[in-house]
Amino acid sequence: MSSVKAPLQKKSELPHGTRFSSTSVLAGNDVISFPDYPAEIRAPAGTLEGVSSFDLSFSSSEIYTTADYLEVLVAMNPAALKANIKDLEKGGILILNSDSFAENDLRKAKYKENPLETGELNEYRVVQIPITKLTLKAVEETGLSHRDGARCKNFFALGVVKWLFVRPLEQTQDWIEEKFKRPEIAKANSLALQAGYNYAITVELFHARYHVPAAVLPSGEYRQITGSQALALGCVAASCRSGLSLLYASYPITPASDILHELAQYKNFGVKTIQAEDEIAAISSSIGSAFGGALAVTGTSGPGLDLKSEAIGYAVMTELPVVVLNVQRGGPSTGLPTKAEQTDLLAAMYGRHGEAPVPVLAASTPGDCFYMVLEAFRLALKYMTPVIVLSDGGLANASEPWKIPDENQLPDLTPSFHTDPENFSPYQRNQQTLARNWAIPGTPGLEHRLGGLEKDSITGEISYEPENHERMVLLRDEKIKRIKNDLPPLEVIGPGKNKLLVVSWGSVYGSVFSAIEELQAERYPVSMLHLRHLNPFQQNLAKILNNFDKILVPEMNLGQLSRLLRAEFLVDTISFSKLQGRPFLISEIRSKVLELLGSK
Amino acid sequence: MNIPVKPLSSVPLTKADFVSDQTVRWCPGCGDYSILANVQKIMPELNIPKENIVFVSGIGCSSRFPYYMDTYGLHTLHGRAPAFATGLKVARPDLNVWLVTGDGDGLSIGGNQLLHMLRRNLDVNVLLFNNRIYGLTKGQYSPTSEQGKVTKSTPFGSPDMPLNPMLFALSAGATFIARTFDVDAKGMQEIFKEAAKHKGTSFVEIYQNCNIFNDGTFAPIYERSVREERILRLKHGEPFIFGKNRNKGIRLNGLKPEVVELGNGTNENDLLKHDQYSKDSTLANLLSSFDFPAFPVPMGVLRQVRNSIYGEIIEQQIKTQLEEKGEGKLTDLLRGTHVWTN
Numbered sequence: 001m002s003s004v005k006a007p008l009q010k011k012s013e014l015p016h017g018t019r020f021s022s023t024s025v026l027a028g029n030d031v032i033s034f035p036d037y038p039a040e041i042r043a044p045a046g047t048l049e050g051v052s053s054f055d056l057s058f059s060s061s062e063i064y065t066t067a068d069y070l071e072v073l074v075a076m077n078p079a080a081l082k083a084n085i086k087d088l089e090k091g092g093i094l095i096l097n098s099d100s101f102a103e104n105d106l107r108k109a110k111y112k113e114n115p116l117e118t119g120e121l122n123e124y125r126v127v128q129i130p131i132t133k134l135t136l137k138a139v140e141e142t143g144l145s146h147r148d149g150a151r152c153k154n155f156f157a158l159g160v161v162k163w164l165f166v167r168p169l170e171q172t173q174d175w176i177e178e179k180f181k182r183p184e185i186a187k188a189n190s191l192a193l194q195a196g197y198n199y200a201i202t203v204e205l206f207h208a209r210y211h212v213p214a215a216v217l218p219s220g221e222y223r224q225i226t227g228s229q230a231l232a233l234g235c236v237a238a239s240c241r242s243g244l245s246l247l248y249a250s251y252p253i254t255p256a257s258d259i260l261h262e263l264a265q266y267k268n269f270g271v272k273t274i275q276a277e278d279e280i281a282a283i284s285s286s287i288g289s290a291f292g293g294a295l296a297v298t299g300t301s302g303p304g305l306d307l308k309s310e311a312i313g314y315a316v317m318t319e320l321p322v323v324v325l326n327v328q329r330g331g332p333s334t335g336l337p338t339k340a341e342q343t344d345l346l347a348a349m350y351g352r353h354g355e356a357p358v359p360v361l362a363a364s365t366p367g368d369c370f371y372m373v374l375e376a377f378r379l380a381l382k383y384m385t386p387v388i389v390l391s392d393g394g395l396a397n398a399s400e401p402w403k404i405p406d407e408n409q410l411p412d413l414t415p416s417f418h419t420d421p422e423n424f425s426p427y428q429r430n431q432q433t434l435a436r437n438w439a440i441p442g443t444p445g446l447e448h449r450l451g452g453l454e455k456d457s458i459t460g461e462i463s464y465e466p467e468n469h470e471r472m473v474l475l476r477d478e479k480i481k482r483i484k485n486d487l488p489p490l491e492v493i494g495p496g497k498n499k500l501l502v503v504s505w506g507s508v509y510g511s512v513f514s515a516i517e518e519l520q521a522e523r524y525p526v527s528m529l530h531l532r533h534l535n536p537f538q539q540n541l542a543k544i545l546n547n548f549d550k551i552l553v554p555e556m557n558l559g560q561l562s563r564l565l566r567a568e569f570l571v572d573t574i575s576f577s578k579l580q581g582r583p584f585l586i587s588e589i590r591s592k593v594l595e596l597l598g599s600k
Numbered sequence: 601m602n603i604p605v606k607p608l609s610s611v612p613l614t615k616a617d618f619v620s621d622q623t624v625r626w627c628p629g630c631g632d633y634s635i636l637a638n639v640q641k642i643m644p645e646l647n648i649p650k651e652n653i654v655f656v657s658g659i660g661c662s663s664r665f666p667y668y669m670d671t672y673g674l675h676t677l678h679g680r681a682p683a684f685a686t687g688l689k690v691a692r693p694d695l696n697v698w699l700v701t702g703d704g705d706g707l708s709i710g711g712n713q714l715l716h717m718l719r720r721n722l723d724v725n726v727l728l729f730n731n732r733i734y735g736l737t738k739g740q741y742s743p744t745s746e747q748g749k750v751t752k753s754t755p756f757g758s759p760d761m762p763l764n765p766m767l768f769a770l771s772a773g774a775t776f777i778a779r780t781f782d783v784d785a786k787g788m789q790e791i792f793k794e795a796a797k798h799k800g801t802s803f804v805e806i807y808q809n810c811n812i813f814n815d816g817t818f819a820p821i822y823e824r825s826v827r828e829e830r831i832l833r834l835k836h837g838e839p840f841i842f843g844k845n846r847n848k849g850i851r852l853n854g855l856k857p858e859v860v861e862l863g864n865g866t867n868e869n870d871l872l873k874h875d876q877y878s879k880d881s882t883l884a885n886l887l888s889s890f891d892f893p894a895f896p897v898p899m900g901v902l903r904q905v906r907n908s909i910y911g912e913i914i915e916q917q918i919k920t921q922l923e924e925k926g927e928g929k930l931t932d933l934l935r936g937t938h939v940w941t942n
Contacts, residue, residue, distance in 0.1 A: 023739050090938070119815055119937060122936075122938060123935045123937070123938040217942050218942070219942050220941070220942060221940070221941055221942075222933060222939065222940055222941070222942055223936045223937050223939050223940075224936075224938065225936075233933060233934060236928075236930065237930055237934070240930040245691070247653060247687060247690065247691050249686075249687055266928060266933070267918045267920075267921035267922075268918070268921040268922050268924075268925040268926065268927060268928040269928035269930075270918060270928075271934070272690055272691065272914055272918070274686065274687065274690060276683065276686075276716075277683075277712055277713065277715075277716035279714055280677075280683065280713075281680065281682075281683035281686070281712070281716065282681035282683075284676065284677065284680040284684045284686075284687065284713075285683050285684065285686045285687030285690070286687055287676075287684060287687065288656070288674070288676075288683065288684035288685060288686065288688035288689075288691070289687035289688060289690065289691035289692075290655075290687075291674055291684075291688055291697065292687070292691040292692035293692070294691035295694075296687070296691075304813075311680070314676065332690060366672070402933050402940065402941075404935055405934060407930045407931045407934065428718030440653055440697050441651065441652065441653075441654050441672040441688075441693065442651055442692070442693065442694065443651055444649065444651045445651070446651070447650060447670055447671050447672050447673075448622075448672065448673070449649060449666050449667050449669075449672070449673035449674070449675060450673070450674055450675070451666075451667070451674065451675025451676070452659075452675065452676070452677065453675065461622065462622075462667065486936060514813045516809075519662060520915055547738060565854070574936075583737075
């Protein structure tokens, strides 16, 4: 269920709220709305008394009341903000008209300091839009006066919100045609509506809503965190826990840019960020820094992952530790930059020429992004390998309450640089992990050369010898496979032997968990297994899969994990796909499970 | 280059200390041999412990260079050496980083990387071996090949206009550009040492003969018998004079440079003078555009200026932030600004 509070300056403008609710009804949602406006017909705009609002809840399932908290609040001025902010949930979207936060506006709302500057809005996802200016620009062609033109700004805001919740514009446009007799007013409102919608697309506002499985949160200290923040914090934590200085090189790309924005702030943690000239340069700089002994990481999204594939192969060959964060979005090509998909799994697994195995991890929730980054660095440093972490556009922008970890409970990632010149070779390996020696420039007596050409398995010098190449291919493969021994066993949610197992990975965790929890409470014979390690798979996976009659794999792709499971374990998995840029609904998982159990 | 003042880790080094144990695998007679020997020759003079030196290269014949230097080395991806070097130098400002590339690696596939490294003025030394051909892929034309060049991939002549590496570097904001050639040991050594001293990106183009796929491409310019007539040796503060008898010079006629004979009323004072340190890049642009046969080819340092350096700015920002905020504490960062208890 989602709830949104739209602004209303005056009672006469009520229809904007009703416009939204009626399109929601038409879109098949259950809708409850609660208009809230003052008794005065026209209380002075901008004062606390003059604030009107329209509270709306809509949901795909039955609802009985408006939601307790708002997920979105549109505040046209400081007064509207002050009056309604208490209802906005932590992490909720706060859309503000930045044109109405001048001193005068603040005074009218009795704000002593500008709330945009005091940090009091930090726990919300604040989206500042110069709504008045943009509206006036949008309606310019109609020749309306400044005053009349500015009145259209509610339609602009409505356009933004419509995009946010994927509502169609058509009905509202038809309604505008009917409602406003003066054609230039109708035209202006329609233009403002469209402009707001277009603005949201252009600045890539996200509509990602995250369904946290209903559970009683364990006691402790919490904060709100988005997936992007969690990835960034994970990088800084890994730097602190390894003693290595972090170097993040990245090229701006939606929806991964926020990681760069976050990390660029942490200079007092010794974090160095490079906004590279392109995707290839970004990963190349990361690998260069890894050669120098830095904690190397780069971030990107689908198209950038394609461009980085050659360099990832280089890191496989030179066996240098580098973490690649891939925030998946709709593809192929430019695809759906702001929507979530899980379509890069096979690219992460196999998207390189040659035999180039790479560990692949996937985060399940915004907060889990933090732990997956730490795990990625642990593996990268311990096994001297590039590691790919998969997030997605949904996780990146969604936020959830996050239990603040104890710094000292985080894994110790201190690497051991090789310093002994006695019989040194850069390709000598740890017999247990098969990781090669990491010797960094500045270490006397260990001068050596790395490169993408095949190396002799002992000396590390260039070698074109056929048997040596095969030996090296197998060594690199075996090294990644051995990571299996270093992973905790998987735990099945529900009975370990059952009729149906639902296997999930990545951000589908939320809806699958919610559905399974419901179904298990209703005593259906279904269990769940969630994978965070996708390469290598955990050791007990084969055994678990064999304990179920049927295996369902819901994914936001055409069955990529399903295919991997089939290939690796010879099991008859059933793929369940959704590719709409949106997560599965709980009800969709539920119906599919019931269908497979023959209970539908 | 920023040379760290650090005691040597061993006794004064010699050329032999920089020769690796790898067999050099360039074709016999290749110009690369002489470049390698002269780089190894000047290395001890830099007084940098060799463990602090890194040679980074891309792909191509020239890019095998790091394997033959007994320093740290990174033989990277085709065209991407500048990006690898950027990450390395930003992470490790204490290192002395050299970058070896070629006309294909640096100006074709890696044009973007080279452009942006020059623009940022990363503190590294670039040696661009220009042989006007693709050698490692066996003889296709390169971005510096002459238009009309007949190669395996252009049996009827190359339709491409060639790129001028000096003008390319200059327009990218290079703070040090120089040119030398593979048979001029003395000239190379001087330029390499100058490049090493410069703070910021030092960009050195080296005319290099590929005796297999493009033999003699620069012979009309630097062949011993014609060299003095066709090369303009640059020296800061000195007029542009060339010729066996030092009887030719270059002067400006309006905005156009022209070659003149000295004598008959024309003397040194009429000629352009080299100003290697000029902030204004007009002269450097003019010099970079001199090409054979209309003009003698300038050899030496065409331009050397100071500008801010990429890695140093990053270091400075870290310093400032540390002063302002104090060393970051992970616990505080994890807690963020709004914490509640459940």
